[in-house]
Amino acid sequence: MFSKPIQNLVEFFLKFPGVGPKQATRFVFYLLREEPGRVSALADAIARLHDEVKLCRQCYKTFDMNPAGSGSANGGLCELCRNPRRNVRQVLVVEKEVDLENVERTRKYDGLYHVLGGTVSPLDSSAPTKLHLKEFFERIQRLAQEDGPIEVILATNPTAEGDATSLYLERVLAPLKNQYPVLTVSRLGRGLTTGSELEYSDDITIANAIQNRK
Numbered sequence: 001m002f003s004k005p006i007q008n009l010v011e012f013f014l015k016f017p018g019v020g021p022k023q024a025t026r027f028v029f030y031l032l033r034e035e036p037g038r039v040s041a042l043a044d045a046i047a048r049l050h051d052e053v054k055l056c057r058q059c060y061k062t063f064d065m066n067p068a069g070s071g072s073a074n075g076g077l078c079e080l081c082r083n084p085r086r087n088v089r090q091v092l093v094v095e096k097e098v099d100l101e102n103v104e105r106t107r108k109y110d111g112l113y114h115v116l117g118g119t120v121s122p123l124d125s126s127a128p129t130k131l132h133l134k135e136f137f138e139r140i141q142r143l144a145q146e147d148g149p150i151e152v153i154l155a156t157n158p159t160a161e162g163d164a165t166s167l168y169l170e171r172v173l174a175p176l177k178n179q180y181p182v183l184t185v186s187r188l189g190r191g192l193t194t195g196s197e198l199e200y201s202d203d204i205t206i207a208n209a210i211q212n213r214k
Contacts (some may be wrong), residue, residue, distance in 0.1 A: 002025075004140040006028050006029075006032075009027075009028045009031075010024045010025055010028050011024075011200050013027045013028065028170075028199060051065075052064060052065055053065070054076070056076065056077055056078035056080075056081055057075075057076040057077065058076075058077055058078075058081045058112075058139065059077045059078060059080065059081055059112060059113045059114050059115055060114065060115040060116075060132045060135070061080065061081075061097055061113060061119060062078070062097060063077075063078035063117055065081060065155060080112060080113065081112060084109055085110070086111060087110050087112070088111075088112055088143075089111070089143065089149060089150045089151065090109075090110075090111025090112065090150070090151050090153065091113065091114050091126060091139070091140065091143070091149055091150070091151070091152050091153070092109060092111055092112070092113050092114070092152075092153040092155050092210075093100065093113070093114045093116060093136065093152065093153065093154050093155055093156065093169065094113060094114070094115055094116065094156070095105050095115075095116055095117075095118060095119055095156055095157060095162065095165065096104075096115065096116075096117065096118070097115050099155065099157070100113050100115060101208055102206055103155065105206075105211070106206050106210065108206075108210050109210055111151075111153075114132065114136050114139065115132065116131045116132055116133065116136070116156075116165065117130065117131055118130060118131050118133055119131075119156065119157075119159075119164065119165045120159035120161070120164045120165040120168045121160060121161065122160045122163070122164035133168075133169075133172070136149050137172055137173075137176075139177060140152060140173065140183070143174060144176055144179075144180035144182060144183045145180070148182065149182045149183075149184065150180075150182055150183050150184070151183075151184050151185075151186060152169075152173065152183070152184070152185045152186070153186050153188070153210070153213055154166045154169055154170070154185065154186070154187045154188070155186070155210075166187060169185075170185060173180075173185055177179055186213040187213060188210060188213050
């Protein structure tokens with residue numbers, strides 16, 4: 001039986017996504033073998049995480065706060081939402097931020113994003129309160145009320161949860177599409193196979209899916 005401090009840290013690592021008991025135990029013993037200074041540096045980096053990293057108030061991507069820590073220099077917006085060269089009339093919806101980063105890596109998309117922070121369960125038609133769905137609807141509604149066409153690109157993963165999320169978003173956006181003809185909704189095209197995820201797809205596959213959206 002491990003000592004109490006080791007057990008406590010193992011239990012903490014078990015809460016990480018995709019981490020099992022053996023892996024969590026290896027993490028703890030790795031830290032025990034590390035120099036105290038490196039462990040302290042890790043603990044300090046974790047402690048500063050919430051103070052130095054914030055969510056964009058528009059797209060919910062994380063971004064670094066300014067040195068003063070007040071956020072006044074950026075208005076609470078990430079570097080993408082502040083970029084005047086981005087197409088504000090195009091919003092690509094992703095499940096998580098790592099998907100956004102993979103799309104950015106292709107350099108085939110110059111619009112903005114909306115990070116949901118998860119998916120809708122295919123077994124539950126109600127909207128999860130933890131997802132940024134209400135904010136997404138209000139954002140698209142504001143854009144639709146302005147002059148000019150607007151495109152929403154649903155870039156959820158081709159999984160059961162991703163498909164359920166896209167269907168939910170299409171249903172939510174249907175009244176807006178009827179009210180504002182300038183609004184179009186598309187999905188990523190061929191290239192992503194069923195069950196795959198953007199996180200693990202290569203640049204060419206993602207680029208083709210964006211270009212062939214429909």
